[in-house]
């Protein structure tokens with residue numbers, strides 16, 4: 001079974017957790033694209049969505065699904081998003097598609113976070129996937145030097161501007177033993193907008209698809 005089929009199966013497994021009449025939080029990426037398509041195909045009568053990126057907003061609207069501005073919503077039940085890595089503790093690395101900051105905000109407003117992945121994303125320790133850090137453009141070199149002091153190897157993601165007008169540093173060679181502490185530490189560097197560790201707000205449920213079926217934890 002190829003990776004895209006697994007992504008699709010994880011996305012479709014999340015559909016049964018979506019209740020009619022509710023607002024649904026929608027993440028970003030190829031796995032979430034399958035979720036958006038399944039939301040439309042299953043014709044679940046949701047009230048609307050809130051979205052974590054311009055790309056997801058465009059896909060939702062193209063399929064006739066309403067998108068609320070997050071400022072119109074005080075809270076909502078379920079946020080569904082993919083991840084680049086996820087652990088048994090439901091900590092994640094996100095931001096491979098540069099959408100980490102809006103994802104963290106939209107996830108923060110949700111009562112629960114459902115992470116949908118194929119089984120290649122499951123890891124014991126975060127950090128093999130280079131950690132995305134969104135940075136104010138003016139601060140790029142300064143932030144990179146500060147990250148080197150923390151033991152990481154930052155690489156500027158050339159040609160990528162986030163939906164917020166910022167740039168991304170991908171930090172290689174981190175073994176993230178204490179994700180909550182590193183999430184906080186990175187956020188304290190002046191010029192960092194957000195980093196891709198989701199540990200302060202982990203997932204509540206991970207749905208992972210493999211050759212043999214769906215695993216939930």
Ligand SMILES: O=C[C@H](O)[C@H](O)[C@H](O)COP(=O)(O)O
Nearest residue numbers: 029030031082095096097099
């Ligand atoms: O910025 C992108 C997001 O964090 C994605 O959720 C993450 O990169 C996983 O993407 P995909 O489902 O395409 O593997």
